[in-house]
Amino acid sequence: MKEEEMEVRVRIPTPLKKLAGEQDVIKAQGRTVGEVLQWLTETYPGLKERLRDEQGEVRRFINIYVNDEDIRFNQNLETPVKEGDQISIIPAIAGGSSLRRRLTLTFPPQLIKEPVIYNIGHQFKLVTNIRSANVSENVGWVTLEIDGEETEYSKALNYLNEIGVTVEPVERNIIE
Amino acid sequence: MNYVSGLRCRECKREYSISPIHVCEFCFGPLEIIYDYEKIKKSLTHKKIEERPKSMWRYQELLPLNGDPTVGTNVGFTPLIRSEGLARALGVRELYLKNDAVNHPTLSFKDRVVSVALSKAKEFGFRIVACASTGNLANSVAALAAAGGFKSYIFVPYDLEQGKILGTLIYGTNLIGIRGSYDEVNRLCSEIAENYGWAFVNINIRPFYAEGSKTFGFEIAEQLGWKVPQHVIVPMAGGSLITKIWKGFKELEAIGLLDGVPTKIYGAQASGSNPIVAAFKAGVDWIKPQRPQTIAKSLAIGNPADGYYALKTIRESGGWAEDVTDGEIVEGMKLLAQTEGIFTETAGGVTVGVTKKLIEQGIIPRDESILISITGNGLKTQEAIQDQVGRPLIIDARLSDFEKIGAPKQRERENGIQATL
Numbered sequence: 297m298k299e300e301e302m303e304v305r306v307r308i309p310t311p312l313k314k315l316a317g318e319q320d321v322i323k324a325q326g327r328t329v330g331e332v333l334q335w336l337t338e339t340y341p342g343l344k345e346r347l348r349d350e351q352g353e354v355r356r357f358i359n360i361y362v363n364d365e366d367i368r369f370n371q372n373l374e375t376p377v378k379e380g381d382q383i384s385i386i387p388a389i390a391g392g393s394s395l396r397r398r399l400t401l402t403f404p405p406q407l408i409k410e411p412v413i414y415n416i417g418h419q420f421k422l423v424t425n426i427r428s429a430n431v432s433e434n435v436g437w438v439t440l441e442i443d444g445e446e447t448e449y450s451k452a453l454n455y456l457n458e459i460g461v462t463v464e465p466v467e468r469n470i471i472e
Numbered sequence: 473m474n475y476v477s478g479l480r481c482r483e484c485k486r487e488y489s490i491s492p493i494h495v496c497e498f499c500f501g502p503l504e505i506i507y508d509y510e511k512i513k514k515s516l517t518h519k520k521i522e523e524r525p526k527s528m529w530r531y532q533e534l535l536p537l538n539g540d541p542t543v544g545t546n547v548g549f550t551p552l553i554r555s556e557g558l559a560r561a562l563g564v565r566e567l568y569l570k571n572d573a574v575n576h577p578t579l580s581f582k583d584r585v586v587s588v589a590l591s592k593a594k595e596f597g598f599r600i601v602a603c604a605s606t607g608n609l610a611n612s613v614a615a616l617a618a619a620g621g622f623k624s625y626i627f628v629p630y631d632l633e634q635g636k637i638l639g640t641l642i643y644g645t646n647l648i649g650i651r652g653s654y655d656e657v658n659r660l661c662s663e664i665a666e667n668y669g670w671a672f673v674n675i676n677i678r679p680f681y682a683e684g685s686k687t688f689g690f691e692i693a694e695q696l697g698w699k700v701p702q703h704v705i706v707p708m709a710g711g712s713l714i715t716k717i718w719k720g721f722k723e724l725e726a727i728g729l730l731d732g733v734p735t736k737i738y739g740a741q742a743s744g745s746n747p748i749v750a751a752f753k754a755g756v757d758w759i760k761p762q763r764p765q766t767i768a769k770s771l772a773i774g775n776p777a778d779g780y781y782a783l784k785t786i787r788e789s790g791g792w793a794e795d796v797t798d799g800e801i802v803e804g805m806k807l808l809a810q811t812e813g814i815f816t817e818t819a820g821g822v823t824v825g826v827t828k829k830l831i832e833q834g835i836i837p838r839d840e841s842i843l844i845s846i847t848g849n850g851l852k853t854q855e856a857i858q859d860q861v862g863r864p865l866i867i868d869a870r871l872s873d874f875e876k877i878g879a880p881k882q883r884e885r886e887n888g889i890q891a892t893l
Contacts, residue, residue, distance in 0.1 A: 311497060346498065349483075356483060356758070356780060357500040366775075368760050387500035388777070450491040464597045 307384040315342035330373035357388040402462040403436040479503040494678040513727040528687035543620035544587020552695035557811030566841040579849035580608035585684035592680040593671035604661035607636030614643035635852040689720025701843040705738045709771040711782030736791040740826035742766035743795040752793035768818040796825035815850035
């Protein structure tokens with residue numbers, strides 16, 4: 297009985313958290329990596345198409361680690377797991393979506409009275425947070441933190457470019 | 473003027489607008505540039521290219537910038553040499569060397585990818601650029617960042633060759649040596665890239681960066697009179713260059729600038745770091761990562777990002793993959809230097825060594841056209857051959873001392889006189 301309920305911890309990458317009930321770590325069951333994945337996609341069906349391709353194979357650009365060891369060094373999906381092991385699902389080329397970014401926006405005089413930041417938050421699925429700002433009669437700048445998916449973010453950048461706002465990324469090590 | 477319409481996932485084909493991203497949000501596949509080839513076909517001709525300045529930017533339409541390049545405008549158009557000495561030594565009829573050991577400004581093919589990456593970073597508005605590197609990329613990012621007015625952060629394995637360390641520090645960069653392999657450096661950099669808003673040339677700028685390698689292929693075609701060799705041998709680390717040379721040939725064909733691509737592409741690795749060769753020989757299309765152990769440090773990537781696509785390129789073209797030992801790498805470096813007068817780094821020793829092996833095995837025929845890709849300069853990896861090239865003979869400034877060492881025999885002296893007559 298106990299064997300059947302072997303419990304391991306699975307670390308979910310940020311882009312997939314939403315599909316796993318907003319959890320970073322999930323307690324899952326199985327005796328091999330393959331079984332754990334099976335359990336995971338049955339419990340959170342939304343994960344299935346993200347982890348497996350049309351043929352049901354684990355997607356090529358997803359790497360899986362058991363206790364920090366790549367399963368390709370071991371027996372791939374047949375790699376056995378035991379109570380207390382930690383499995384990490386990591387995009388092969390990590391990075392990417394849902395980043396918090398910081399930008400400095402510089403407004404030309406004719407735009408100072410426009411609710412540009414409000415528009416970003418309402419036209420696109422983005423959360424904005426003003427970190428510092430200086431607005432005078434002729435010129436204004438705002439340092440803004442933006443959180444959201446990459447596609448929404450690039451749409452917002454296009455919008456800003458179109459209306460004539462100068463956008464510059466803020467490198468974090470400078471601001472903090 | 474703009475021939476780029478967006479980014480597309482190489483796996484699931486989802487499309488994205490142009491931005492500093494490199495991974496598909498849906499399936500985590502790598503993103504690639506979408507070009508409007510019909511439009512390029514109408515505008516780009518042999519003549520137009522040939523009239524432009526001699527740099528990699530003469531193929532600008534096939535590179536992913538919005539405007540003109542702003543960084544590395546003089547990079548590329550390196551010599552393509554018809555080999556005589558090495559051809560004789562290998563017993564082949566038609567052999568060429570494409571020599572990026574003298575690429576400008578940092579003596580490796582990496583200047584091609586970095587000039588695209590930093591020009592693009594400028595278009596995006598970045599002020600800080602960064603990279604994970606085995607050395608050549610470090611040199612190039614540091615140099616071109618200095619020239620382009622960027623601040624730079626460079627991450628390398630801490631035990632790199634001295635030449636590559638010095639050749640990075642001189643440009644006033646922030647060089648961080650990581651106690652670990654390149655693959656560990658790369659993993660760390662992916663995390664850093666996620667947390668800092670920098671332009672990591674081979675991470676979030678990768679789709680743009682990688683395109684620069686195509687110009688190595690474009691130049692080969694143009695320098696051979698708009699023809700491509702039947703066999704091209706390419707060194708493999710992350711596996712990107714080999715796929716981009718092939719892509720470069722295919723693009724020229726697609727826009728009508730090449731009449732067919734009868735080329736077989738061969739991948740070369742060191743035996744101590746051969747994950748792509750091993751997968752090729754095993755007949756599988758997934759890469760088993762390795763922990764590299766080789767003197768060819770610039771190729772020491774055990775978990776190659778483009779390994780899958782490198783395999784695909786080799787198979788699609790009908791080529792082959794092979795590896796050579798550290799001893800054969802040194803022999804390859806010496807052979808090239810002593811037959812052609814070209815001092816290449818360890819990676820070049822790998823490529824020459826593998827070419828020799830494939831010819832001896834009968835895989836590359838002796839009577840067809842062959843091109844060897846030389847991608848880096850030997851002055852950067854001197855440690856690898858320090859004890860393998862002999863020592864100078866030290867004497868006092870006296871003729872009798874010179875004659876004592878016995879080098880100039882009477883006969884040689886006479887030959888010398890005859891030669892001057």
